[in-house]
Amino acid sequence: MSANPVRPNCARPHSCSLDVRLDAMAHSPLTRELKPEEHLDLDSFVTSWAWSEGDPLMLAGQKVSGSYLVVAGRVRVVRDTIDGREITVDIASPGDIIGPLETNPSYAVDSAWAMETTCALYLPADRLAEVIAKHPALAVAIVQMQHTRLAQARDRDVNQSAKTVVQRVATVLLRLDAKLGDLRPDGSSLLQVRLRRDDIAGMAGTTLESTSRAMSQMKKDGLIDSGREWVSIIDAQELERIVDGE
Template sequence: MGPMSTNPVRQTCSHPHHCSEDVRLRVMARSPLTRDLSPEQRRELDTHLRALSWAEGDPLMLAGDTPGGVHLIMSGRVRVTRDTIEGDEITVDIAAPGDVLGPLDTVPVPVVDSAWAMETTCALFLRAETLGQVVSEFPPLAMALLRLQQERLAAGRDREVAQTTRTVEQRVAGVLLQLATRLGQVRPDGSVLLQVRLRRDDIAGMASTTVESASRAMAKMKRNGLIDSGREWVVLLDAAGLADL
């Protein structure tokens, strides 16, 4: 076999990104990892951060990589995916501005999930070693780190329990409500538009079901006046009705 003409391994396509100190501090003020720090502590931490950007479709990280730190999303949307044992790729989360991506560890460790920019995305990168260094200096950061780790564990447990105790329709409703809390835009008529290009397979992956089952559940919700939807968009017409499910 002759040599390949192109390298099949996809690399992380990050680019240095310039943003003002004011923008970086605003991101830290809303990120769950850094929002409990004082303004002075955030300015100190800012000296350790590096701003990066990715184009649509670029990977922020790939499963098995060791990114060496965490990303605080500044702008854009990021699809977090996981490879199944059958070799399929499923969506497990969608990250938005303020969210933290990467291993919450103070030493570099490999990641189990991949993360892909759904649109032009910018993030602040904090090295694991720096995180370990400042945790001892800033107790609120240590508490936030512990809280985020616990939340990630709890989310994983909830996902496993939901697969055996909830119907597909209930799981899909839960996914839509969860996305609404982070990505929802309330419109004048009281409906909530999910501000993300949402594919059916994204919803299916997050609800731990098949695309066909997720589509059937959403069609039923649409008939019942709970949601409206089209190609890559969803509007919640009756959030209370979804919660009742």
């Protein structure tokens, strides 16, 4: 592929329709266990927000008074390091939650930037307790999500000390494939996001140079294809074997 094959999205911020909002709730790990009528009720608690490419949803250190459920678009979540660098720690997509799920205003740990036109549903912190009281299943989902976030942070620390760079890069690619992969007619899976190599480096906890070397070897071995801001997974099974150390 010569041109970037990732699908472009809508050109400007817009108000997401009710159907789009309900679909996002039906697929989000936070709200998918709720019944359709509960999704409708939850919709009365949220407001729809939209951002253009490059706009911040929130900034690290900023006092935030709620959280966002991404409905459409992609969001780069970044963190400042102690040496002044900014690294990507996640790519959020529809169904993901951005911001702290707390009942009181708190301070954002990470910054979140729209990678393209993005729509999200905003739930104020001071309404969260009321929502949980009406929908107890949501409380369970929040606990599970917090546990998942802690486990991912722990795994990231362990991987940095116990896994090779190639294993860490393969892990990131497979995780993104599970969330953003789009199966193509030739059997490959295109990651539907404009992905920079330094995004992958940040999520893998390594340098841009090491990531580029690892991905170049993967491409040479026929495991992936890639170009400017796009990656396609060709052999996911072999990537899984790399992650497992085989």
